[in-house]
Amino acid sequence: MDLQASQIDLKNSIINKSSVLYVEDEEILREEISNLLQGFFKKVFTASNGEEALEIYEKNSDEIDILLTDVNMPKMNGIELVTKVREKDSNLPIIICTAFNDAEVLLKAIKLGVSDYIIKPIQMITTLKVCNKILTTRNNELLIKKHVKELEDLKSVLEDENFIIETDLEQKITYVNALTCKASGYTAEELIGQKNNILKHPDTSKDFVENLWNTINAGNKWQGKIRNLAKDGSTFYTKTTILPIFDENGKIIKFLSTGILITAEEEEKQNLKRIILQHKGEKLKVENTIQQRVEDEVKKILASTGNEKDAQNKKLIQLVNDLDAEIKRLRNKNIDNNSRVITSEKKLQETMVRFDNMQIAYQEKISGMNSTIQILAKKFEDLIKKSKLTAEKLDKSQKSITILQGYIDDYRKKIADLEDVISSYEKELKESKSYKY
Structure with missing residues (x-):
C-alpha cells in the first residue's frame, strides 16, 4: 500500500515534468531501468557508455534536467563523463551509481559536485525519491533566481520614478x-x-x-x-x-x-488659489468704483436745477448704459475666469488621481516585493539547511565507506592468509601422502 502511495505521489511530482539521461553499459539492466523511468519522467534518454552519453547530452542539453550514470563503463567511464559535463554545466544535477568499495570514485565524484549517489543494485522507488528531492531543490533555486531578477527589475523601475x-x-x-x-x-x-x-x-x-x-x-x-x-x-x-x-x-x-x-502640482494649486483671490479682489474693486460713480451722479442731480438737471439726466442715462456694458463685460470675464478655474481644478484633480493611482500601484508592488523577499529568504534558508544535511550525509557516507573499505581490506587479508594456510595444508597433505607411499 505504501509502495503504491509513493508511486502516485512521485507521478504527481516535479519528476513528471522533467527529463533524465540514464547511462548504463549492461543492456538488460539498462532496458529494465529505462522502462521503469519512462513511467515517471516526461522523457528518458539512454546511453550505453560515456561517449554516447556525452554526445546525447551535447545535442539535448537544454532539455535534460538530470543525469543518472553508472561509473564503470567502456570507452568513457562515469567520472570522465561527469568531468566533461561539468566543463559545460556546473549546475546540472548528477547522480552516480556505484558500489560500496568505490571509495576513491566517490571522492572524485564529490569533488566534481555530484548531487548524490545510488548504491547498486538500484532500488527504483529510492532512486526516484532521490531524483525528486534533487530536482525540487534545483527548481526552487531557479525560482529564487527568477524572483530575484524580477525584484531587481522592479526595484530599478521604482528607483527611477x-x-x-x-x-x-x-x-x-x-x-x-x-x-x-x-x-x-x-x-x-x-x-x-x-x-x-x-x-x-x-x-x-x-x-x-x-x-x-x-x-x-x-x-x-x-x-x-x-x-x-x-x-x-x-x-x-x-x-x-x-x-x-x-x-x-x-x-x-x-x-x-x-x-x-508633486512640487509642480502643489505650485499649480497655489497659483489657482492666487487666481481666485485676484478675481475676487478685482470684482470687489469694480463694484466699489461703480457704487461710488452712481452716488456721485445722484448727488449732482439732486444739487442741480432746470437745464442742468436735463444734462445730468443724460449723464445718468449714459452712466447706466456704461454700467450695463460694464456689467456685461464683467459677466463675460467672470464666465471666462470661472471656466479657467474649473479647468485648472479639473486638471489638478486629474493629476492628483493619476498620482494616487500610480502610488497605489507602486505600493502594491512594494508590498508584494516585501512578501516575496520574506518567502524567498525562508526558502533560501531551507535550501541552506538541506545543503548542510546533504553535506553531512555525504560526509557520514564517506566515513562509512572508509570503514567498510577497511573491513573489506581486512577480509581480503584474512582470505589471503586463509589461502596461504590452505595451500600450506594441501602441501603438507601431499607430502604426507607421498611419504606413506
Whole structure:
C-alpha cells in the first residue's frame, strides 16, 4: 500500500515534468531501468557508455534536467563523463551509481559536485525519491533566481520614478536612492547615518510628525503629503507612503519610504488659489468704483436745477448704459475666469488621481516585493539547511565507506592468509601422502 502511495505521489511530482539521461553499459539492466523511468519522467534518454552519453547530452542539453550514470563503463567511464559535463554545466544535477568499495570514485565524484549517489543494485522507488528531492531543490533555486531578477527589475523601475529612503528603528537613514539625492541636493554620504529630520521642513508641525511615527511604529502604513527642505533651502513636496518592514517573526526591523514628486502640482494649486483671490479682489474693486460713480451722479442731480438737471439726466442715462456694458463685460470675464478655474481644478484633480493611482500601484508592488523577499529568504534558508544535511550525509557516507573499505581490506587479508594456510595444508597433505607411499 505504501509502495503504491509513493508511486502516485512521485507521478504527481516535479519528476513528471522533467527529463533524465540514464547511462548504463549492461543492456538488460539498462532496458529494465529505462522502462521503469519512462513511467515517471516526461522523457528518458539512454546511453550505453560515456561517449554516447556525452554526445546525447551535447545535442539535448537544454532539455535534460538530470543525469543518472553508472561509473564503470567502456570507452568513457562515469567520472570522465561527469568531468566533461561539468566543463559545460556546473549546475546540472548528477547522480552516480556505484558500489560500496568505490571509495576513491566517490571522492572524485564529490569533488566534481555530484548531487548524490545510488548504491547498486538500484532500488527504483529510492532512486526516484532521490531524483525528486534533487530536482525540487534545483527548481526552487531557479525560482529564487527568477524572483530575484524580477525584484531587481522592479526595484530599478521604482528607483527611477520614486524617492526611496530606508531608516532604522532609531530614525537614522540607512539608504537613499539617486532620485532622493537629486531632489534634496544632498549626496548619499551626507544623508546616510543622519536622522531623517534632516529633510524636514521647519513649517512641519510637531503633531504631524508624531502622528506619522506613531502610525508606522504601530506596524501600520502611513500615506500623505510631505513638505521637504532641500540642502539649498528650497522646498519640494512629495506624495509619500511609509511602510514598516517586518522579519519572519513579525518584528519591525526598518522603515521603507517611497514618494512621488508633486512640487509642480502643489505650485499649480497655489497659483489657482492666487487666481481666485485676484478675481475676487478685482470684482470687489469694480463694484466699489461703480457704487461710488452712481452716488456721485445722484448727488449732482439732486444739487442741480432746470437745464442742468436735463444734462445730468443724460449723464445718468449714459452712466447706466456704461454700467450695463460694464456689467456685461464683467459677466463675460467672470464666465471666462470661472471656466479657467474649473479647468485648472479639473486638471489638478486629474493629476492628483493619476498620482494616487500610480502610488497605489507602486505600493502594491512594494508590498508584494516585501512578501516575496520574506518567502524567498525562508526558502533560501531551507535550501541552506538541506545543503548542510546533504553535506553531512555525504560526509557520514564517506566515513562509512572508509570503514567498510577497511573491513573489506581486512577480509581480503584474512582470505589471503586463509589461502596461504590452505595451500600450506594441501602441501603438507601431499607430502604426507607421498611419504606413506
